Amino acid sequence: METVAVERNDGVVTVVMSRPEKKNAGSPTMWRELAQTFREIERRSDDRVMVLTGAGGDFCSGADLEALSGDALDYMKRASQAAEALSQLTIPTIAKVDGVAVGAGWNLALGCDLVVATDRARFSQIFIRRALSLDFGGSWLLPRVVGLQKAKEIAFFGEILSAAAASELGLVTRIVGPDELDDVVESMARRLVRAPAQALSLTKQLLDAAADGGSIEAALQRENHAQANNIVGADAAEARAAFMERREAVFYRADLHSATAPA
Structure with missing residues (x-):
């Protein structure tokens, strides 16, 4: 691939947007390669956690409008395919952000x-300052986290937010020093790799479904089906055995997964 690098290490797949000369701005090629990469990850049973980051000290500066050629709607559809493929990942995903994450980059x-x-x-829904409206799922993602009124304020003014300001709004999970970023994300990813994969995936899907609204009755029905699948699964059997034997449960062994990983 031209604009995306993929690294795999014992259950953690790291996807690196690599256009550092453009602060990893998204071109049609990058959107296509991201969509392709996300879809491949979803198909692979040995990919248990994904880390998404950017090369050269920045996350992503949004869409590269200088790379736009031909039909604008076709260009946007390519970006949307990457956003949709990201949203369809059922494994945990971590954005590792340094430098700028603005526009489509923040929504990534x-x-x-x-x-x-x-x-x-630094973060910004910078679109309005470029005479543009939200894209890459921002109109759906942002109000789910901060509410409609605050989402409108962020989108209407397009101000640059520090990591601290974004964190206060619930838009950043954790803030670390630049020299700590790799180690902290690696530690988080490793903990998730060692977690029971099915229960983790179902937990993600339950929370995402509940965030879309609906009744508690519907949520309970989803929970019942998910939990029934967990109870009869191999991970739950391992958890029960570990409890009885007073040891740590082992839900992932890199040697076994690497032996059965698809090409």
């Missing part, structure tokens, strides 16, 4: 389950 981060940012990271 918001599309992940967790956002870990350095204290020098």
Whole structure:
């Protein structure tokens, strides 16, 4: 691939947007390669956690409008395919953010389950300052976290937010120093890799479904089906055995997964 690098290490797949000369701005090629990468990850049973980040000290500066050629709607559809493929991942996803995450770049981060940012990271729904409206799922993602009125304020003014300001609004999970970013994200990813994969995936899906609204009755029905699947699964059997034997449960072994991983 030209604009995306993929690294795999014992259950953690790291996706690196790599256009550092453009602060990793999204081109049609990058949107296509991201969509392709996310879809491949969803198909692979050995990918248990995804980390999304950018090369060269920045996360993503949004869409590269200089790369726009031809039909604008076709360009936007390519970006939307990447956003949709990200949203369809059933494994935990972590955005590892340094430098700028603005426009579609911020919405890429918001599309992940967790956002870990350095204290020098900067965020903005910068669209209005470019005579544009929200894209890459921002109109759906932002109000789910901060509510409609605050989402409108953020979108209407397009101000640059520090990591601390974004964190106060619930838009950043954790803030760390630049020299801590790799280690903190690696530690979080490792904990998630060692967690029971099915229960973790179902938990993610239950929370996402509940965030869309609906009744507690509907949520309870979803929970019942999910829990019934967990109870009869191998991970629950391992958890019960570990409890009885007074040891730590083992839900993931890298040697077994690497032996059965698809090509």
